[in-house]
Each structure stands twice: as structure tokens, then as C-alpha cells.
Amino acid sequence: xxxxxxxxxxxxxxxxxxxxxxxxxxxxxxxxxxxxxxxxxxxxxxxxxxxxxxxxxxxxxxxxxxxxxxxxxxxxxxxxxxxxxxxxxxxxxxxxxxxxxxxxxxxxxxxxxxxxxxxx
Amino acid sequence: xxxxxxxxxxxxxxxxxxxxxxxxxxxxxxxxxxxxxxxxxxxxxxxxxxxxxxxxxxxxxxxxxxxxxxxxxxxxxxxxxxxxxxxxxxxxxxxxxxxxxxxxxxxxxxxxxxxxxxxxxxxxxxxxxxxxxxxxxxxxxxxxxxxxxxxxxxxxxxxxxxxxxxxxxxxxxxxxxxxxxxxxxxxxxxxxxxxxxxxxxxxxxxxxxxxxxxxxxxxxxxxxxxxxxxxxxxxxxxxxxxxxxxxxxxxxxxxxxxxxxxxxxxxxxxxxxxxxxxxxxxxxxxxxxxxxxxxxxxxxxxxxxxxxxxxxxxxxxxxxxxxxxxxxxxxxxxxxxxxxxxxxxxxxxxxxxxxxxxxxxxxxxxxxxxxxxxxxxxxxxxxxxxxxxxxxxxxxxxxxxxxxxxxxxxxxxxxxxxxxxxxxxxxxxxxxxxxxxxxxxxxxxxxxxxxxxxxxxxxxxxxxxxxxxxxxxxxxxxxxxxxxxxxxxxxxxxxxxxxxxxxxxxxxxxxxxxxxxxxxxxxxxxxxxx
Numbered sequence: 007x008x009x010x011x012x013x014x015x016x017x018x019x020x021x022x023x024x025x026x027x028x029x030x031x032x033x034x035x036x037x038x039x040x041x042x043x044x045x046x047x048x049x050x051x052x053x054x055x056x057x058x059x060x061x062x063x064x065x066x067x068x069x070x071x072x073x074x075x076x077x078x079x080x081x082x083x084x085x086x087x088x089x090x091x092x093x094x095x096x097x098x099x100x101x102x103x104x105x106x107x108x109x110x111x112x113x114x115x116x117x118x119x120x121x122x123x124x125x126x
Numbered sequence: 127x128x129x130x131x132x133x134x135x136x137x138x139x140x141x142x143x144x145x146x147x148x149x150x151x152x153x154x155x156x157x158x159x160x161x162x163x164x165x166x167x168x169x170x171x172x173x174x175x176x177x178x179x180x181x182x183x184x185x186x187x188x189x190x191x192x193x194x195x196x197x198x199x200x201x202x203x204x205x206x207x208x209x210x211x212x213x214x215x216x217x218x219x220x221x222x223x224x225x226x227x228x229x230x231x232x233x234x235x236x237x238x239x240x241x242x243x244x245x246x247x248x249x250x251x252x253x254x255x256x257x258x259x260x261x262x263x264x265x266x267x268x269x270x271x272x273x274x275x276x277x278x279x280x281x282x283x284x285x286x287x288x289x290x291x292x293x294x295x296x297x298x299x300x301x302x303x304x305x306x307x308x309x310x311x312x313x314x315x316x317x318x319x320x321x322x323x324x325x326x327x328x329x330x331x332x333x334x335x336x337x338x339x340x341x342x343x344x345x346x347x348x349x350x351x352x353x354x355x356x357x358x359x360x361x362x363x364x365x366x367x368x369x370x371x372x373x374x375x376x377x378x379x380x381x382x383x384x385x386x387x388x389x390x391x392x393x394x395x396x397x398x399x400x401x402x403x404x405x406x407x408x409x410x411x412x413x414x415x416x417x418x419x420x421x422x423x424x425x426x427x428x429x430x431x432x433x434x435x436x437x438x439x440x441x442x443x444x445x446x447x448x449x450x451x452x453x454x455x456x457x458x459x460x461x462x463x464x465x466x467x468x469x470x471x472x473x474x475x476x477x478x479x480x481x482x483x484x485x486x487x488x489x490x491x492x493x494x495x496x497x498x499x500x501x502x503x504x505x506x507x508x509x510x511x512x513x514x515x516x517x518x519x520x521x522x523x524x525x526x527x528x529x530x531x532x533x534x535x536x537x538x539x540x541x542x543x544x545x546x547x548x549x550x551x552x553x554x555x556x557x558x559x560x561x562x563x564x565x566x567x568x569x570x571x572x573x574x575x576x577x578x579x580x581x582x583x584x585x586x587x588x589x590x591x592x593x594x595x596x597x598x599x600x601x602x603x604x605x606x607x608x609x610x611x612x613x614x615x616x617x618x619x620x621x622x623x624x625x626x627x628x629x630x631x632x633x634x635x636x637x638x639x640x641x642x643x644x645x646x647x648x649x650x651x652x653x654x655x656x
Contacts, residue, residue, distance in 0.1 A: 115160065116160070
């Protein structure tokens with residue numbers, strides 16, 4: 007039966023009711039005196055500007071580093087279990103693993119040659 | 127069902143000849159990345175083009191050999207439960223789709239490589255990371271930078287597409303979906319002209335695509351919860367085993383997975399990205415996407431519908447019927463109001479996706495073969511059509527507004543005539559492949575679809591009639607109205623583009639006049655391996 011949950015529903019209704027009542031009451035009885043400081047964003051971040059510094063471009067150097075990190079991170083995710091079970095897996099897995107590492111290094115070579123590792 | 131740890135490592139059986147086409151394409155893409163890294167800039171374009179086309183031709187030859195190696199591969203049969211846990215299914219539909227994708231990929235790449243006398247591909251920007259209109263952009267164009275990365279990216283996309291109809295489990299299907307999608311997101315944003323539109327298209331495609339991938343993955347999780355396995359064979363068996371009784375998981379999972387796949391074919395209500403992306407993406411990429419992505423996604427839908435969820439078809443087929451009806455109607459009706467050539471072709475491709483879905487819903491072998499035939503017929507036509515769109519120019523940029531095509535029949539009868547012929551093929555007029563393809567899917571739907579199939583075909587016929595009006599209007603505009611201004615010019619394409627457009631048009635004609643050989647091939651290739 008749903009009887010045990012009825013109090014929860016009451017609690018929900020009570021909560022919503024209280025919130026609505028408070029907002030409504032303050033709307034009706036509260037004084038409304040605005041000034042410049044009151045209309046500013048308060049503890050909600052900084053004032054937005056139309057354009058970020060440098061024409062809105064965000065440097066993506068760190069993003070490249072982060073992406074490279076993830077590439078090698080994933081590589082080690084596969085390398086660890088492989089290293090643990092190396093004896094059981096045999097030659098087939100070794101060849102597969104070498105091919106996998108080569109594939110990752112193709113991406114690495116591309117980033118290196120195209121200047122992805124130069125910070126400036 | 128409880129998960130039991132395997133007692134010992136069991137090595138996967140891999141038939142290397144069966145997966146050789148995939149290995150060739152992915153290997154060539156890796157070589158392409160190395161070329162980007164180590165070869166001097168001015169020689170990259172030629173080398174990349176050679177590698178791409180050569181590897182695709184090689185892959186086609188390998189596909190012919192792979193037909194002798196059909197069956198499940200990349201996995202093992204579990205000794206204790208005798209479950210067949212194979213990741214890839216090399217069978218008729220998979221190999222047919224792979225062959226079609228490779229050939230359409232060659233044409234797509236030839237059009238992408240068009241330079242019109244410039245340094246790099248004419249359609250692609252010199253530096254994709256620069257702000258449109260910025261000094262960096264101008265400087266990189268002056269320095270002769272080119273984006274020849276488009277070739278390895280396209281090869282990766284083609285590899286993913288070849289994998290898509292071949293995979294035999296949901297996780298593999300998700301990986302293939304991502305491998306084909308990620309390069310396409312990048313390619314969409316690399317247009318040389320109207321770059322803001324292109325970048326907007328790329329971002330929209332990426333966000334909506336990521337969303338649909340999430341749907342697919344969530345559906346996969348639910349289906350795994352239902353069947354305790356991601357393999358299509360296990361899924362099908364779990365559905366027929368009625369004692370399970372977790373239909374909530376099954377229905378929700380099947381719907382979500384279908385949402386992910388129907389997004390890729392641009393079926394209504396998951397079509398919203400199609401017109402924007404087709405318009406914004408570089409036109410050769412649009413042609414490639416319209417032909418190959420659609421073919422690959424329909425291959426995947428076929429495998430999911432006929433192998434994985436076949437026994438549960440009563441759970442999801444009504445929803446897909448509604449999607450098919452909506453797709454045909456929305457695609458046809460909205461194409462009437464389009465004034466941009468690329469958007470018009472985009473809405474037309476939505477309508478075509480609806481027609482193919484009618485074939486999918488036939489649920490028998492003829493349904494499979496008609497879908498296979500349809501995507502090939504449509505693919506070659508649409509690649510040629512978008513190839514022609516790249517040639518019509520005003521002030522250097524593509525003249526895609528319909529008014530700019532007015533009177534083209536008088537000034538450039540060959541271009542306008544070819545476009546008119548392709549338009550007739552999209553409309554489904556006899557003596558074009560479009561007629562045979564539509565006839566095949568509609569016949570399959572009437573043959574086995576019963577009353578629902580007949581209703582679908584009636585709606586399809588009405589929508590075809592609506593689209594005939596759209597295409598006829600373009601033809602009338604080209605041949606029977608005066609040119610709005612005479613600054614519209616038609617560029618003379620290189621050998622590669624000419625070849626691609628000519629082959630696309632010839633195949634459209636040949637499949638309309640003598641369709642029997644491909645119909646037979648599609649028929650023989652319509653058996654799924656389980």
C-alpha cells in the first residue's frame with residue numbers, strides 16, 4: 007500500500023506551501039528600496055564583460071596537454087592488466103599490445119611534429 | 127543471471143582475411159596521420175589523395191576475398207554455456223554495405239580533393255582553429271597552409287562506417303558509432319567560406335550527436351540489464367525466453383538504442399540537425415555524409431532490428447512505424463518551402479530516410495535486400511548531386527540559393543541537365559535508380575507488411591508525389607526561367623571530380639535501366655549470420 011508515503015507527500019506540500027507563502031508575503035509587505043549595489047550580482051560570480059581579453063580567444067595549450075595525458079592514461083589502463091597477466095597471455099597478446107602502443111605513438115608523433123608540445 | 131569469472135583466458139578466434147578490409151582502411155588512416163607529421167606541406171595533398179584512394183580500392187578487393195570467409199569472428203564460443211561471443215559478423219549485409227561504403231567513399235574523397243588550381247582542397251579552410259576573418263586566418267592562407275588532415279579523418283570515418291553494420295554486439299556498435307561520428311564533427315566545421323555557419327553546424331552536430339550517443343549508451347545499459355549480455359545473439363535469445371519478465375527494461379532499452387541510430391539517419395523527430403549541418407558543412411563533406419553515414423546507419427539498424435531485437439519486434443515496431451510516417455511527411459512537406467539547394471537536398475534526404483525505414487519494417491529478406499539496394503542507389507546519386515553543387519559559384523563562393531540556379535539550363539546545359547537527371551532520380555521517375563529503389567522497398571512492405579505495410583506505402587507514395595513537385599520546380603527553374611544575374615559561373619572541375627560526378631550519374635542511370643544484377647546481389651547478400 008502507499009499509505010506509508012502519504013506523510014512524505016504532506017511534507018512535500020507543506021514545504022512548497024511554505025516557500026510560496028514566504029516569497030508571496032515578502033513581495034506584499036516587504037519594503038522596496040533599490041540602489042545600484044543591490045542590483046549587482048551578489049556572490050554569484052563576476053560582472054560579465056562583452057568580450058574576453060584578446061578578442062574572446064581562450065588559449066588551448068593546456069587543453070592539448072590534458073588530451074595527451076588522457077591518451078597515455080588510457081594506454082596505462084590497458085598496460086597494467088596486460089603486465090599482470092603477461093605470462094598467461096602469450097605471444098598473441100604481446101603482438102597486440104605492441105600494435106596498440108604503436109598506434110598511440112602515431113598520435114603522439116603527430117602532436118609532436120605539428121607543434122602541439124611547444125608551449126609558446 | 128550472475129556473472130561468472132572465466133576460468134582461464136580464452137584467445138579470440140580471428141579470421142584475418144575476413145577483417146582485412148577494415149584493417150586496410152584503418153591502417154591507411156594511421157599512415158595518413160604519419161604523412162601529416164613527417165611529409166613536407168606542399169606534397170601532402172597528392173600523397174594523402176593517393177593513399178586514400180589506393181587503400182579504398184585495396185579494401186574493395188579485400189572485401190571480394192572476404193566473401194569466402196563469412197561467419198562470426200573476433201571472439202570465442204564459451205565452453206561451459208556454448209554461447210557464441212563474437213564481436214564481428216562478416217556476412218552478406220555487412221560485406222555488401224562495406225563494399226558500397228568503400229566505393230562511395232572513393233567518389234566522396236575525389237570530390238573533397240578538388241583544388242580548382244589552389245594549393246589545398248578548395249572546400250576546406252587553411253587553418254581550422256583560426257577565428258573567421260582574423261589576421262591569423264589570412265596569414266595562414268598566405269603561408270600556403272592546407273588542411274590535408276581531411277583525408278585521414280575521412281578514412282577513419284569510413285572505417286567506422288564499415289564497422290557499424292558489421293558489429294555483433296551493442297558495445298562494438300557504440301564504438302563504431304563514435305569512430306564514424308567524431309571525424310564527421312570535425313569535417314563539418316572546416317569549410318573555407320562561410321566559416322561561422324560551418325562552425326555553428328559542427329557544434330550543433332557535435333552537441334546533438336553526443337546527446338544521441340548518450341541515449342544509445344543508456345539504452346545499451348538497460349538492454350544489458352535485461353539480457354545480462356551485450357551480444358545480439360544473447361539478446362535475441364533472452365527476449366524469446368519469456369520467463370525473464372523484465373519488459374520495462376527491454377522496451378525502454380530498445381527505444382533508447384533506436385533513438386541513437388535513428389538520429390544518425392536523420393529520421394523525424396531526430397532530424398533537427400540535418401538541414402543545418404548539411405548546409406553548413408563543406409559541400410563535399412555533406413555529399414559524403416548524406417551517402418555514407420546514411421548507408422552505414424541503416425546497415426546498423428538492419429542488424430539491430432533483424433538479429434538483436436528481432437524477437438522483440440512487437441515491442442518497438444509501432445514506434446518505428448510512427449517515426450517512418452513522420453519522417454516521410456516532414457521531409458517531403460518541408461522540402462517544398464526550401465530556398466537553399468543544400469537545405470533542399472537535406473530535407474529530401476530526410477524523406478528518403480523515411481522511405482528506407484518502410485523497407486526496414488518489412489521484416490523479411492526482401493526488406494533487407496531492398497534497403498541495401500536503396501542506400502546504394504541513393505548514395506551514388508546524392509554524392510554526384512552535391513558534387514555539382516560545388517561547381518556553381520558566385521564571387522568565388524558556392525551559389526546555393528535556388529534563385530542563383532535560375533536559367534542555368536541555358537548557360538550550362540550539361541551541368542543543369544545532369545542535375546535535372548539526378549533530381550528525377552530523387553523523385554523516383556522510371557529509368558532512374560530512384561524508381562527501382564522505391565519500387566523495391568514499397569513492394570517488400572506490401573508483400574509482408576500486411577495492412578500496416580500498405581498504409582505505409584500509400585503514405586510513401588503521397589510523399590513521393592509531394593517531392594516530385596519540389597524537384598520539378600528546380601528543373602523548371604533551371605530550364606524555363608531567365609537567369610536572375612549573370613555573375614553566376616560554373617567552374618570547370620578536375621579529372622577526379624568529373625569522374626566522381628560522372629560515375630555517380632552513370633550508376634544512377636544504369637541501376638534504373640538494368641537493376642537486376644545489383645538487385646540479385648543484394649538479394650543474395652541479405653542473409654544475416656547469427
